[in-house]
Amino acid sequence: MKKILAILLLAPFLACAAEEGGNVDPAPINLHDKVSLQRGAAIFVNNCLNCHSAGNMRYGRLQDLGLTEDQIRKNLIFTEAKVGDTMTATMDPKIAQAAFGVVPPDLSLVGRSRSPDWLYTYLRSFYRDPNSKTGWNNTLFPNVAMPNVLWHYQGQQVLQVTSRMDPESGDKIETRKLVLDEPGTLDRMQYDRYVADLVNYLAWMAEPAQVARKSWGIVVMFFLALFFVLAWLLKHEYWKDVR
Secondary structure, three states, X not given: OHHHHHHHHHHXXXXXXXXXXXXXXXXXXXXXXXXXXXXHHHHHHHXXXXXXXXXXXXXXXXXXXXXXXXXXXXXXXXXXXXXXXXEOOOOOXXXXXXHHOOOXXXXXXXXXXXXXXXHHHHOXXXXXXXXXXXXXXXXXXXXXXXXXXXXXXXXXXXXXXXXEEOOOOOOEEEEEEEEEEEEOOOOHHHHHHHHHHHHHHHHHHXXXXXHHHHHHHHHHHHHHHHHHHHHHHHHXXXXXXXX
16 A cells, blocks of 8 residues: 555656656746746747637736736737737638648647746757658657747757767667757857746746745745644643643
C-alpha cells in the first residue's frame, strides 16, 4: 500500500519529466510584471491570433493588465470585434486546414497544458527544413505543422548534425545543434526576451486569476496558522484546571 501511494504521489512529477525530457530551458517569466504581460499581449494578437483563437479569453479581460478599453480597442483589436468579444482567429479554419493539414489549436489553456518552459524552448527551436511542408521544423516538436511565424525577428536557423566515433565503445555519436544561418531584426538576447514576454502572457491567459488566487492562498495560510495558535491557547486555558 505504501508503494502504491508513493507511486501515485510521484506520478505527476514523473509524467512532467517524461514529457519535457530535461531538454527545455527555464522560462524567465514573471506574472506580476504587467509591462511584460502587455508586450506579450501585443505579440499574441499581432502574430498568434492570425491562425490561433483564444476562445476562453475576452479582450476586456486585458484591463486586468492595466490597459484601458480605449487602448485595447486602438492597439489590440484589428477586426470588427468589440472589447467584450472573445479572441477569435482571423483565418478561416478551412483555409488553415488546407494550408497546414490541421486546424491550429485554441491557445486559451496552452500555458497550462504545456508548461511555460516548454513553450519558451519550442518558440526558440525552429529551423529551416526543405523536406517539410511548411519549410520549417522544430527540434522540440519534430514534424510540427506550424511554421516559424517569428522568423523575421529571430532569423533563420539550420540544424547542424555532426557525427563521431566513440573511441572506447566504437558507437556512433551524433550531435545536433541549431546554428543561426541568417540573422533577424533582433539579436539572440532580444529575441529571447521577446519570446519570454509572449510566454509570460500565455501563462497568464491560461488562468488570469492565478496571481490573486495565490495571494489569497498565502493570506488564508497565515489566518489558519493564527487561528491554530488562538485555538490552542483557548484549549489550554479551558482545560488547565482539569486533571
